[in-house]
Amino acid sequence: MNRLKEIENEISRHKKFLIASHRSPEADAIGSQLGLGRALRLRGKQTILYNRDGVPKNLSFLKGSDSVLNYDELPREVTDVELGIVLDCSNLERLGDKGKRLFGGLPTINIDHHKDNTNFGYINYVKPVAATTQIIADLIDYMGLEPDEPIATALYAGIIADTSSFQNENVSANLMAKAADLLESGANARSVIVNLYEREPFSKLKLLGEVLSTAKFEDGIVWAEITPEKIRRAGATQEDTEGVVGKLRTTEGAEVACLFKKLPEDTIKVSLRSKDGVDVCNVARNFGGGGHKVAAGCMVDGRMEEVEEKLLKEIKKEMDKLPGSANQG
Numbered sequence: 068m069n070r071l072k073e074i075e076n077e078i079s080r081h082k083k084f085l086i087a088s089h090r091s092p093e094a095d096a097i098g099s100q101l102g103l104g105r106a107l108r109l110r111g112k113q114t115i116l117y118n119r120d121g122v123p124k125n126l127s128f129l130k131g132s133d134s135v136l137n138y139d140e141l142p143r144e145v146t147d148v149e150l151g152i153v154l155d156c157s158n159l160e161r162l163g164d165k166g167k168r169l170f171g172g173l174p175t176i177n178i179d180h181h182k183d184n185t186n187f188g189y190i191n192y193v194k195p196v197a198a199t200t201q202i203i204a205d206l207i208d209y210m211g212l213e214p215d216e217p218i219a220t221a222l223y224a225g226i227i228a229d230t231s232s233f234q235n236e237n238v239s240a241n242l243m244a245k246a247a248d249l250l251e252s253g254a255n256a257r258s259v260i261v262n263l264y265e266r267e268p269f270s271k272l273k274l275l276g277e278v279l280s281t282a283k284f285e286d287g288i289v290w291a292e293i294t295p296e297k298i299r300r301a302g303a304t305q306e307d308t309e310g311v312v313g314k315l316r317t318t319e320g321a322e323v324a325c326l327f328k329k330l331p332e333d334t335i336k337v338s339l340r341s342k343d344g345v346d347v348c349n350v351a352r353n354f355g356g357g358g359h360k361v362a363a364g365c366m367v368d369g370r371m372e373e374v375e376e377k378l379l380k381e382i383k384k385e386m387d388k389l390p391g392s393a394n395q396g
């Protein structure tokens with residue numbers, strides 16, 4: 068039986084759903100959750116939407132975003148939920164500890180586009196397309212529902228975010244057709260762009276200045292550091308550190324961009340981006356992280372200099388695997 072059919076059957080057979088997406092959510096996670104949640108409610112189902120961290124400020128424009136609850140806000144009746152649906156999440160750990168426990172006891176449908184997904188559900192629909200919202204758009208079509216404006220805008224936001232506004236190599240004709248359908252259904256494209264890209268606090272601009280001024284560029288790798296001192300000098304917040312690695316990646320001749328962010332207790336958060344075919348997910352996996360071929364990340368314990376050295380070494384190894392690289396002979 069086809070997977071969408073299987074999922075549709077399970078949805079028809081049940082009444083109350085707990086729908087979650089990964090901690091530190093972005094537009095693809097929240098968009099999938101809001102889009103599918105609303106579609107199910109339009110079908111007469113009951114839904115509870117869970118995210119460990121709630122909805123980030125820049126996504127609060129999405130209708131229904133206030134219905135996404137964190138663990139403490141969950142109602143007691145969460146016990147009578149029949150089915151879990153986990154979205155945009157490569158493993159259950161990404162729900163946070165309490166979320167993991169919550170879903171551990173529930174039959175769960177796993178819908179995702181991360182290639183390192185662990186297939187933790189009793190039904191797994193894992194497809195390496197650009198965005199989970201693209202899969203949800205397919206599912207909603209399959210169920211014969213016409214997305215209304217809030218659904219269309221939520222799904223469109225996820226597609227925009229996970230393709231960097233149609234700039235990434237994961238853009239396909241199918242995806243464009245899906246995006247066009249969502250616009251047809253009333254997706255508010257302009258408000259998505261304004262909220263995702265044109266609401267940056269000034270402190271973020273200042274932080275970018277601090278970080279980029281000490282960036283380094285060698286052998287096709289561009290990298291930079293974020294430290295608590297830089298954040299303080301810029302008057303910035305943790306949220307302001309989003310997007311810095313994407314800026315590094317725009318450098319001509321950079322095949323890999325790497326951002327090292329110092330967290331408390333000597334842990335470094337490493338964000339990796341690539342172009343021209345380098346698989347940075349392989350690099351991240353060596354350090355217990357994961358992600359996509361062109362965008363991945365990991366947490367590494369150690370001092371900044373040590374972590375940088377280790378990472379740069381692994382990145383070079385990965386670059387050497389590519390045909391045509393200097394070390395291929």
Ligand SMILES: [Mn+2]
Nearest residue numbers: 095155199229
């Ligand atoms: Mn995603």
